[in-house]
Amino acid sequence: MTTFVDRVELHVAAGNGGHGCASVHREKFKPIGGPDGGNGGRGGDVTLVVDQSVTTLLEYHHHPHRKATNGQPGGGDHRTGKEGQDLVLPVPDGTVVLDRQGNVLADLVGQGTTFVAGQGGRGGLGNAALASARRKAPGFALLGEPGEARDIVLELKTVADVALVGYPSAGKSSLISVLSAAKPKIADYPFTTLVPNLGVVTAGSTVYTIADVPGLIPGASQGKGLGLEFLRHVERCSVLVHVLDTATLESDRDPVSDLDMIEEELKLYGGLEDRPRIVVLNKIDIPDGQDLADMIRPDLEARGYRVFEASAVARTGLKELSFALAGVIAEARAAKPVEEATRIVIRPKAVDDAGFTVTLEDDGIYRVRGEKPERWVRQTDFNNDEAVGYLADRLARLGVEDQLRKAGARAGDGVAIGAEDNAVVFDWEPTVSAGAEMLGRRGEDHRLEEQRPATQRRREREAERDEAAKEFQDFDPFA
Known part of the structure; x- marks a missing residue:
């Protein structure tokens, strides 16, 4: 059974925003009291958080699909929908978040570091929030936005100060077991260690972590053996320690050739040239091992390496x-470098930035891209003519119609708002003010007019009678 996983593909989906409510207040003796539809609740986010108690990605290997809860729809009497609950996913320290193309989205190092992997959708506005002096009784509400859904890749890179590298059975696990309190599995056959082991070492006033990186053999950087799976775990280490077996029983191997092979694999992997190296000649408790260590030590020191002789069994040379x-x-x-205080960089919006773009594509479609137009389209109920008219008004105020005219669009041309895979396409019919004249005064209800004070209605009726009487007096039937 797999107990250690350091790379998984995770499918996250944030919660959808709740729909706004279209409602009219009603009570005894006041059947039409105006719009009172509440807003929808926000959808929950999906957030990754570094937790020091988590050491593997095994949980997400078994359950790769994660979704936050949706926001609740709004209700009448100005009731706002309940917000969706955020989904918090704990990950190990040193987790790197990538997209499916391999682009790094976040590097999570340090307890409590967070990354929002999926943004929850906004809740839709109810008709009470949409009411205005011109639109007194909106008969529609905005839909909630869908939550962000995407596939991400999590890779774990061990956060350690020292990385022990070397051939299988060179004694790396034995060294880490005597230098620290770690208790890795130890045996005399290759590939005993199948997962990186971590230990904490105290030397005087310095406390540091040490990691045993398993499975490095010729071809590891190209995927042979276990090396490619765990080479990433040496990337964050400050020091590389070559553990060389001076008592190997294999006739075709010797410590110097082992060192050259490991260095070649590290070079092919890349990015580790600047790390200081230390060489440990291990297993000197064996007579042949001590003789071989004495023989090769001058050659290694001539190459510029700091060389130490040690024995995990006899516990010599460890201090x-x-x-x-x-x-x-x-x-x-x-x-x-000392971390400087966070600098706030203010980038003002350009004076000519309209917030959207209009481009003519090869198929003759004018495509509108922008955060606001696309969000407004997602929030529109296209089964409601009044909601469609409200969208048209918003697009006109933003300047979309003017930009379409400048781009050469004519009546009947196709216009698409949004990306190719999720766009709203329609035939453009230019108007003076986005159709307001054709549809009349949207959002007004003549029943609300009856709720005005009686004195105001009486004055308006008297003014209408006076105007009609004046027209009659001025009428000349013989003209």
Whole structure:
């Protein structure tokens, strides 16, 4: 059974926004009291949060589909719909978020670091919020926006200061077990270690983490063995430690050729050239191992490596190695640039930025792209003529019609709002003010006129009678 997973594909879907409500207030002796439809609730977000207690992506390997809850629709009497509950997904420290094309979306390092993987949809406005002096009784409400849905890839890169690299059975797990309190599986056959092991080491006043990276053999950078799966775990390490087996029983191997092979694989993987290297000649408790270590040590030091002899079984040479690693790590930490205070960069909107674009495509369709037009289209109920007219008014105020005219669009030309896979397409019929004259005064209800004060209605009727009488007096039947 798989117990460690460091790469998964996750399908996330945020919650949809609740629809707004179109309602008219009614009570005894006041049957039509005006619009009182409430707004819909916001859909829940899908958020990734770094949790130090989580060490693997196994949970998402078994359950890759995650969805937040939807917002509830609004109700009458100005009742706002309940917001959807955010879905919080804990991930290990060092998780990298990518899209399906391999582009990095976020690098999550540090307890509590968050990334919104899916944005919840906005709730639609109810007709009470849409009412205005010109539109006193809207007979429609806006729809809730759909939540963001996308596929992402999570990759775990171990956050450690030291990475132990070397051939299988070189003694990496044994070293980490005696340097720290980690208890990895140890055996005398290749590929005993199938997952990276982490341990915490204290050397004087320096505390650092050490990781055992398994499975490096010739061809690892191209996917042979287990190396490609775990090479990513050395990317964040400050120091690389080559663990060389000085007591190998394989006649075609020796510590120097092992070192050259591992270095070649690290070079092919790339990005690790600047990391300091330390060489550990392991298993010197075996007589042949000590003799071989004495033989090759001058050659390795001539190459510029710092060389240490150690034995995990006899526990010799460990203190010198531990403090040497602490010194290198302290230097690496001191060399890191000091994080400056967050600078707020203000980028004002360009004076000629309309917030949308109009382009003529090869098939003769004029495509409108922009955050506002596309959002308004998603919120429109196209089964309601009044809602369609309201959308037309908004697009006209934004300047979409003017831009279509400038782009050369004529009556009957096709216009698409949105991306190709999810666009609203219609034949354009230009108007003076987006059809307001044709449809009349949208959103007015003559029944509401009857609710005006009686004195105001009486004055209006008297004014109408006076005007009619004046017209009659001026009428000349013989003219």
